[in-house]
Amino acid sequence: MKWQRTVQDYQHYLKIERGLSGNSIANYTLDVEKLILFLSDNKLTADPININKEVIQRFVYEIAKKVNPRSQARIISGLKSFFNYLVFEDYREDNPMELIESPKTGRKLPDTLSVEEIDTLIKAIDLSSPQGERNRAMLETLYGCGLRVSELTNLKLSDLYFDEEFIKVTGKGDKQRFVPISPINRKYINIYRNEIRLHLTIQKGHEDILFLNRRGKQLTRAMIFTIIKQLAENIGLQKNISPHTFRHSFATHLLTNGADLRAIQQMLGHESITTTEVYMHVDRSHLAEVMNQFHPRK
Template sequence: MKWSQALQDYKHYLKIERGLSENSIKNYTLDVAKLIDFLEQSKINESPISISKETIQQFVYEIAKLVNPRSQARIVSGLKGFFNYLIFEDFRAENPMDLIESPQIGRKLPDTLSTEEINQLIRAIDLSKPQGERNRAILETLYGCGLRVSELTNLRLSDLYFEEDFVKVTGKGDKQRFVPISKLNKKYINLYRNEVRVHQKIEVGHEDFVFLNRRGKQLTRAMVFTIIKGLAVAIGLEKNISPHTFRHSFATHLLENGADLRAIQQMLGHESITTTEVYMHVNRTHLAKVLNEFHPRK
């Protein structure tokens, strides 16, 4: 079996059997591609079936010189998944990654913005330009609904159930969920739809996407990053923020204001409550206040 064929088959497995999104598939296969590049550069002629633990160890040793421990741990995890797939398909009897240890890394707590910082970013938007209304609606939706950036760019007009105060969101692995949307959030999306978007010439095939670029096409993830980075510079924000920061802030602020963790899990679309529990550790001061306020022996 050649590496190219194994990688292609693995992609099909991740898509069809695991139901993963294109972004997730790309990330999983990128780890395998790094191993393939290492073998080619080192002139090591071992197939996916025959590759030894010693060769894998050599690769991990070399990659550790180039990436940080968190990236190294992700690569090790990705390769374990690939070789487990080969075992599942009866191409291998054992996983050469079994004795390879991932570097010990602490759990990274998500960065968050205060409500005032979010307000400052939104106030910095230039509403005199047509894309200003769009950009305000984007930030309000990222923060108001806690969406991933890919969920935002893939949001469609047919997903907006404004009369019921919900939007339908397609998340990782094409799993769908309904997320509540506030009156304020609906107001800014409608302003964009009715005052800007309605006047655009929209490319064929992009008519149903909510957020469009100047050429009338679906907005890209990269453009959303650029918009947010530009606003951060405009207000002199020293934090390193991204679209995901608004999602973290959404969850953190809900928790701080007494929202149930299970409800936050459902709105974020987390498969496991363990993923959502990271927000329990974001603001320890808040947790201390909760204890002092509600415990019977305060």
């Protein structure tokens, strides 16, 4: 069995059987490709069927020297999934990753921005250019709705339900959810839509995409990263931020101001409440305030 064909079958399984998004499939594929590259660099001829635990252990030892524990754990998890698929399809009888332990990484607290830092970033946008109005609407939507960057780039005109004060978001595994959108957020999207986007020459196939580049095509994830990094540099922000920082800030600020964790879970589109609980790292004084306000024995 050749690696290329096996990886293609695995991608098909992830898409059809597990319903994963394109980004998730790409990440799982990258984990397997790292193993394939290791075999090639070391002139090892093992294929997906006969690769053994000793070769896997050598690979894990090599990546441990090159990447941090969190990345190492991610690769190990991805490969366990790949070999579990081979066992499931009866290509192998065992999973060579079975006894490989992931490094202890602890639970990383998400980076956040204060409300003042977010305001400063948005105020630093150059509104004299058409891209400025678009960028302001995008950042307001990232923060105001707690979106993932892929959810932002895939947002469509037909997903905007402004009369009902919601937007429809397509998240991981093509699962859809409705997220409330504030009046100020709707205002900036409408400015961009009516004053900027309306005058673009929109490319075929991109007619329903909300946020477009100057050539009338859907923005890439990398472009969103670049826009945010440039703004952070312009205001001298020392934090290492990304589009996901706005999502973390959205959840943290909601929790700090007393929002219910279950409601935050639904707005973020988390499958499990455990994922949302990472935001419980907020100032413990907030928890004391909640106790004093709501406990009957105060």
